[in-house]
Amino acid sequence: MTTTIDGPVREAVDRVRVQVAALHAQLVRYELVVWTAGNVSGRVPGSDLFVIKPSGVEYDELTPESMIVCTLDGEVVEGEHSPSSDTAAHAYVYRHMPEVGGVVHTHSTYACAWAARAEPVPCVLTAMADEFGGPIPVGPFALIGNDDIGIGIVETLKDSRSPAVLMQNHGVFSIGKDAKAAVKAAVMCEDVARSVHIARQGGELVPIPQDDIDRLYDRYQNVYGQR
Numbered sequence: 001m002t003t004t005i006d007g008p009v010r011e012a013v014d015r016v017r018v019q020v021a022a023l024h025a026q027l028v029r030y031e032l033v034v035w036t037a038g039n040v041s042g043r044v045p046g047s048d049l050f051v052i053k054p055s056g057v058e059y060d061e062l063t064p065e066s067m068i069v070c071t072l073d074g075e076v077v078e079g080e081h082s083p084s085s086d087t088a089a090h091a092y093v094y095r096h097m098p099e100v101g102g103v104v105h106t107h108s109t110y111a112c113a114w115a116a117r118a119e120p121v122p123c124v125l126t127a128m129a130d131e132f133g134g135p136i137p138v139g140p141f142a143l144i145g146n147d148d149i150g151i152g153i154v155e156t157l158k159d160s161r162s163p164a165v166l167m168q169n170h171g172v173f174s175i176g177k178d179a180k181a182a183v184k185a186a187v188m189c190e191d192v193a194r195s196v197h198i199a200r201q202g203g204e205l206v207p208i209p210q211d212d213i214d215r216l217y218d219r220y221q222n223v224y225g226q227r
Helices: 007-029 087-096 109-116 126-132 148-157 179-201 210-222
Strands: 039-044 049-052 068-071 076-078 102-106 164-167 171-176
Touching (some): 007 039, 049 087, 148 171, 164 179
Antiparallel strands (some): 049 068, 102 171
């Protein structure tokens, strides 16, 4: 299905197409995906649309033009390919979390190992406190094909400071203010999942006190970097 999109929305769609297509290279760069698995999507500002990766297309073949434009109900309005098989999950998140501007899904190795055990990644590193404000939580097991994954993501993250969730027996879904922020969360999730896994092989993990987690999170979110 192709729908005519004009004016400022046309310009916004084209910008998000370019951004989302380029960000998929970061999933490959940081070894968060294999073959054609995984996807990035971005909400189109000023509209009820989002842009997402096509299903089953290899990463080196992705272009802005091959990205798929969907409504917040997951219906395709522009694009020559079928959208990602995770489109329903992304759409559910956008409908129920209006502050979210980007969603990413990966099957990164160490994060998936925690998801396979249905075990949250405990907050034992300052980098985790900075980015996630606590442990990385586990969401329920759910099959692809309806809203179940999206429901699990939203229900798990709505009361958490974490921008990432480990969906049980599946993989990582991350969110952000835009698609780039969601990719960063996916990268950081795999990084700390790997570090904490390795640390646990050497002995008992040492938790960070909650007051210190709160201070670290506040500093990183509100002070760190350029303003």
